[in-house]
Amino acid sequence: xxxxxGPETKGYLLMQSKRKxxxxxxxxxxxFTSGKFRNRLLPPLNSCANECELIAVIGRNGIGKSxxxxxxxxxxxxxxxxxxxxNRNIIEYSRIQLSAKVGYISTEVVKASxxxxxxxxxxxxxxxxxxxxxxxNTDDEKIMDAIDKAGITGLIGRPISELSDGERQRAMIxxxxxxxxxxxxxxxPTAFLDISSKFELMHLLHELTRNRNKTIIFSTHDxxxxxxxxxxxxxxxxxxxxxxxxxxxxxxxxxxxxxDESKVRFNAHDGTFYVNNxxxxxxxxxxxxxxxxxxxxxxxxxxxxxxxxxxEISVEAPSEPNNPWKCTTEEFSxxxxxxxxxxxxxxxxxxxx
Amino acid sequence: xxxxxxxxYNQGTPGRRFSLIFAGLLFILIVSFILDIFLGSVNxxxxxxxxxxxxxxxxxxxxxxxxxxxxxxxxxxxxxIALSTSGLQxxxxxxxxxxxxxxxGLSSGASLGVAFVIMGFSSNLSPDAIKGIGNxxxxxxxxxxxxxxxxxxxxxxxxxxxxxxxxxxxxxxxxGISAIVSIMQYFSNETMLKTYIVWTMGxxxxxxxxxxxxxxxxxxxxxxxxxxSVKMLNALIIGDEYSRSIGLNIRLSRIIIISGxxxxxxxxxxxxxxIGFIGVAVPHLARMIFKTSDHKILIPASILTGGIVMLIxxxxxxxxxxxxxxxxxxxxxxxxxxxxxxxLLRDQKRRDIF
Numbered sequence: 001x002x003x004x005x006g007p008e009t010k011g012y013l014l015m016q017s018k019r020k021x022x023x024x025x026x027x028x029x030x031x032f033t034s035g036k037f038r039n040r041l042l043p044p045l046n047s048c049a050n051e052c053e054l055i056a057v058i059g060r061n062g063i064g065k066s067x068x069x070x071x072x073x074x075x076x077x078x079x080x081x082x083x084x085x086x087n088r089n090i091i092e093y094s095r096i097q098l099s100a101k102v103g104y105i106s107t108e109v110v111k112a113s114x115x116x117x118x119x120x121x122x123x124x125x126x127x128x129x130x131x132x133x134x135x136x137n138t139d140d141e142k143i144m145d146a147i148d149k150a151g152i153t154g155l156i157g158r159p160i161s162e163l164s165d166g167e168r169q170r171a172m173i174x175x176x177x178x179x180x181x182x183x184x185x186x187x188x189p190t191a192f193l194d195i196s197s198k199f200e201l202m203h204l205l206h207e208l209t210r211n212r213n214k215t216i217i218f219s220t221h222d223x224x225x226x227x228x229x230x231x232x233x234x235x236x237x238x239x240x241x242x243x244x245x246x247x248x249x250x251x252x253x254x255x256x257x258x259x260d261e262s263k264v265r266f267n268a269h270d271g272t273f274y275v276n277n278x279x280x281x282x283x284x285x286x287x288x289x290x291x292x293x294x295x296x297x298x299x300x301x302x303x304x305x306x307x308x309x310x311x312e313i314s315v316e317a318p319s320e321p322n323n324p325w326k327c328t329t330e331e332f333s334x335x336x337x338x339x340x341x342x343x344x345x346x347x348x349x350x351x352x353x
Numbered sequence: 354x355x356x357x358x359x360x361x362y363n364q365g366t367p368g369r370r371f372s373l374i375f376a377g378l379l380f381i382l383i384v385s386f387i388l389d390i391f392l393g394s395v396n397x398x399x400x401x402x403x404x405x406x407x408x409x410x411x412x413x414x415x416x417x418x419x420x421x422x423x424x425x426x427x428x429x430x431x432x433x434i435a436l437s438t439s440g441l442q443x444x445x446x447x448x449x450x451x452x453x454x455x456x457x458g459l460s461s462g463a464s465l466g467v468a469f470v471i472m473g474f475s476s477n478l479s480p481d482a483i484k485g486i487g488n489x490x491x492x493x494x495x496x497x498x499x500x501x502x503x504x505x506x507x508x509x510x511x512x513x514x515x516x517x518x519x520x521x522x523x524x525x526x527x528x529g530i531s532a533i534v535s536i537m538q539y540f541s542n543e544t545m546l547k548t549y550i551v552w553t554m555g556x557x558x559x560x561x562x563x564x565x566x567x568x569x570x571x572x573x574x575x576x577x578x579x580x581x582s583v584k585m586l587n588a589l590i591i592g593d594e595y596s597r598s599i600g601l602n603i604r605l606s607r608i609i610i611i612s613g614x615x616x617x618x619x620x621x622x623x624x625x626x627x628i629g630f631i632g633v634a635v636p637h638l639a640r641m642i643f644k645t646s647d648h649k650i651l652i653p654a655s656i657l658t659g660g661i662v663m664l665i666x667x668x669x670x671x672x673x674x675x676x677x678x679x680x681x682x683x684x685x686x687x688x689x690x691x692x693x694x695x696x697l698l699r700d701q702k703r704r705d706i707f
Contacts, residue, residue: 073598099600110591111448115646126588127600132649133584179599 022183022215023072024048025241027081030067041067043240044081049217049232051182054209056226056246057219059236060258065219066106068236069185072217073104085183100127103176105186109168110160117155117163117171121147124178146177149212151204166197173204177212184208186218190225198222202229223255280352282307287317295325298339302347313351315342371650374642378657385664389426390418392673421558424565426664428557431572432621432628433635433663437655438579439617440632441639442610443503445586445648447510449519450696453633454618457506457523459499460629461530463622464553466498467491468534471549472541488567488624495623500615502526507607553626557667557681564624571620578613579652582606586648628682630689631666635659637696662688 027044041064049055057065070076072083074090083090085101093101103124110120124146125139135143147153150170155163163171169189176184189205190198206229208214217234220226226233227246235242235254242254249255280303285296295317296306316326324335325342329351336342391402397414405414436454443452443459454460470490505526510519538546560568585606588596597603621628639654640646666684 075594075597095597095602096600099598102598104595104598106594108592108594110595112590112646114640114644115590119646120591123588123591123599126584129584131581131584133587134649175599 019050019052022049022051022086023217024084025072025081026084028071028078028083029080030064030071030076031079033077033079038079040079042236042238045241047234047241047243049183049215051215052209052213053215053231054205054229055215055217055232055234056230057217057234057236058221058223058226058258063236063238065236066187068234069104069187069217069219070106072183073102073185074098075104096127099179099181101181101183103179103181103184105169105172105176105184105189107188107191110172113159113161115160117147117152117158117160117174118143120160120171121174121178124175124180127179142180143178146174149177149208150174164197165192166194166201169193169197169201170204173208177208182213182215184214184216186216188220189218190220190222198225205229223258278303279305280350281305281313282311284309284311284314285317286314288319291319291321292317295339298343299346302343304346313346371643371645375653375657378642378654378661382657382660382664385661385668386426386430389429389664389668390422392668393417393422393671394673394676394678396674424560424562425558425667428560428565428568428625429663429667430660431568432557432625433631433659433661434656435572435575435617435621435659436628436631436663437635437639437659438576438652439614440634441636441648441651441655442579442582442586442614443632444636445589446607446610446614447506447519448589448592449510450637451517451520451633451693453630454499454614454622455627455629455631456520456633458502458527458530459615459618460622460627461527461534462498462500462502463495463619464498464627465530465534466494466496466619467552467623468537468549469498470494471552472537472545488561488564491623492567492571492620495619496615497619499619499622500611502530503611503615507611557625560624568620568624571616575613575617575620576656578609578616582609582613583648583652585609587646590646626682629686630693631659631663631685634689634692635662637692638662 025045025047027046029040029044030042031038031040033039045068057068059065067076071078072085072090074093074095078091085093085098090098090102121143122135122139125135125143126133129135129139147156150173152167152170152174155167155171158167160168160171169192173184173189186205190201193201202225205216205218209216209231227250230246232243233246233249235249235258237258242249244252244254283299283304284307285292285299287295295315299306299315313327313329316328318325324337325339327334327336327342327346334345336345391397391399395417397417401414402418405412405418439459440453443454443457444450446452447457506519506523509522513519513522538549541549585596585601588599588601589606590596591599593603618632635658636651636655639651639658642658643650643654645651663685666681666688670679670681670684672679
């Protein structure tokens with residue numbers, strides 16, 4: 001499954017500086033029309049995507065992530081502006097021409113009995129086959145290559161109704177790979193997946209952008225994944241689209257306004273979100289490494305802030321496994337075998353200061 | 354590497370197995386066709402039939418064979434082919450395993466078209482003029498009727514995703530159309546009424562040779578459109594949105610498929626009356642036999658299976674050896690309904706897929 005570095009990899013660094021622009025959005029207006037009534041979702045959007053980039057689209061529910069992705073795939077009419085794919089506005093392409101440029105995977109689950117993985121992937125060759133849809137040798141090679149790349153060779157003859165969520169998502173990716181497009185658009189590809197399938201899928205997407213020249217734009221609610229994996233983030237807010245490397249956005253504090261600040265808070269240190277619990281007070285924690293890290297997490301969840309200096313209550317995380325946690329206040333000094341017991345005790349006492 | 358995997362997957366799966374099943378079905382079709390000609394209310398010995406065929410002498414036997422039984426068998430074959438292929442296309446287009454020309458009201462739409470021609474437009478004409486309207490007028494009116502119902506169902510199913518709701522709306526639609534036809538019957542004169550009632554009884558045996566010509570030509574045209582839409586149907590299985598994203602012109606494909614199904618289901622209803630459950634049941638039998646979702650296979654499979662089922666229904670309806678004849682519609686219902694029930698009662702997980 002590994003990709004041996006070939007001669008192309010050598011030129012990679014050189015190419016990086018002049019990577020081709022695959023997609024650009026120019027004053028793109030998203031929304032719906034019903035009769036004379038125009039309902040624009042967002043201010044005009046401007047952005048671009050280069051070759052071999054993995055781009056995560058982030059924003060709250062209903063902001064227009066899916067509409068943006070469907071618009072790029074040519075499945076939703078633009079209200080205004082332009083969507084340029086490989087130097088041409090998408091409305092200048094016919095449906096079948098566009099399908100050779102942009103691949104699309106939605107959250108919709110394909111339901112069909114008697115359809116096997118191979119049949120599904122073969123449908124990706126739709127733009128290239130004759131009127132009967134008969135695949136020739138070149139098509140078959142592309143289909144098998146796509147199946148191989150998506151890592152589902154073992155599932156080739158399996159009915160798609162019997163696939164797990166992760167396997168089905170891979171089969172869909174194989175279909176789009178067989179479609180042979182430079183740009184792939186995916187609406188919440190990790191939505192139904194368990195944690196390990198989620199990581200495997202992100203790994204696959206990453207690899208496709210690095211070794212297969214694909215540009216992938218996907219939407220997600222998982223900010224952690226987006227920050228960790230994406231080359232670029234398109235952040236959709238009511239003010240429009242902000243783009244940049246995840247780190248750039250983080251430093252700019254762009255994520256802070258993503259949610260209602262009174263309820264959810266963003267931690268710029270580790271790129272995660274916290275539910276903003278009512279703060280009861282500060283606790284000083286001593287200890288080392290992992291055990292200290294998780295002890296702090298638990299205390300934060302219980303509603304306490306971690307203070308930098310000695311405070312009225314302090315917790316000593318054990319330095320060795322199997323040693324107890326020590327909690328010291330002015331009145332008590334108590335030992336606990338687990339974090340759970342300690343948190344329960346602190347909650348029962350309901351310290352506020 | 355990819356090449357070898359491809360072969361190992363293909364070996365023994367589709368190719369040879371499919372041709373074997375097709376050969377078997379074709380054989381059964383030919384046998385049923387011959388049996389349908391041989392068996393009937395009048396007992397004719399096989400030796401007598403062979404004699405008549407060889408000698409070429411004009412006689413009662415020859416008349417029965419060529420003027421009655423052969424056209425009837427051809428009609429049965431056409432009806433079976435037309436209804437099952439239109440059912441297959443409808444099931445894929447609506448992504449609904451319960452779709453079919455009869456269930457969703459296409460047949461009633463066609464009868465409404467015919468009723469308009471017989472009782473509406475010609476109500477001021479003499480009965481002789483009705484005969485002059487011609488078979489094509491009846492055929493065209495039935496296509497229009499079926500096509501309009503098809504469009505209506507298309508609009509409904511784009512708004513309502515639940516297949517049971519679409520099904521119930523289809524039944525409502527049929528009932529509504531029957532009500533309109535009843536009102537028209539109430540206001541039409543005796544001769545019109547009789548002409549129409551005789552038409553609704555429908556049967557495979559009443560077609561004149563010119564009607565048979567119209568039927569065969571229309572069914573051929575419908576089958577042609579059906580084959581034209583093979584690739585589109587295959588794409589439509591994965592849903593509207595995905596099929597568009599892989600390059601399907603969905604509007605064009607809908608036009609072709611709706612025209613094809615209306616042509617097929619409408620013509621059959623126009624000349625043979627409403628015949629139920631063949632359209633829903635046969636595509637499921639074809640899928641069960643071939644275990645594939647590929648319409649390149651499913652269309653010919655439905656053609657063969659539909660022909661066989663309809664010929665067998667016709668044989669049963671003649672009750673060989675007795676003077677009685679059962680209405681063919683009842684026979685097809687009794688064959689089709691168990692299949693429909695089986696599809697409905699399959700495990701819940703697979704209920705909304707087809």
